[in-house]
Amino acid sequence: DTAVSQTPKYLVTQMGNDKSIKCEQNLGHDTMYWYKQDSKKFLKIMFSYNNKELIINETVPNRFSPKSPDKAHLNLHINSLELGDSAVYFCASSQELEWGADTQYFGPGTRLTVL
């Protein structure tokens, strides 16, 4: 059973285009995240949502707009794509976000290549 799924797995597009990545979790978790992994494998949080509300926005350019239609989905829309946006984007979810964190479960990633 897939816990956290993302589509598409690969995304190749031209600079200036707009694209979306979708994420769904079937774990019943309250909190979802988007992470960016650069070419050096460094993982950095971009956003987190708790019960459809934005909790963390890590000074990500406003070309990136996450949307959570319900607790199980967190999509990422990117406008006016730039070369530097090329990376692997991971969605993750956890049971809750509190003073003591819970395990985060990651999706398989979406490799975005901007030409």
Next chain:
Amino acid sequence: GENVEQHPSTLSVQEGDSAVIKCTYSDSASNYFPWYKQELGKGPQLIIDIRSNVGEKKDQRIAVTLNKTAKHFSLHITETQPEDSAVYFCAAWLAGGTSYGKLTFGQGTILTVHP
């Protein structure tokens, strides 16, 4: 904010040897320390975690130790096998005061186990 340093960046061992990866963190308020394993083309998967009220935790061939005074924690893998080859990430969770917290990841260690 939190800063996590991870060493070494690459580690090569012979099958059956032990492997140790070390991390230091900067904020003494961090209270949750997970370790993730990322295989090629996949998302990170939790392998073990430790909370700040515990000094050591073991799960079969994997153990994690935490020294809160020195602000460092380590991953120990014994009797390594070729399938242990992957990128390993440490992370530290810092609660954000009255707001939600987040995970900060180390830079990753590429572990190669030679048969």
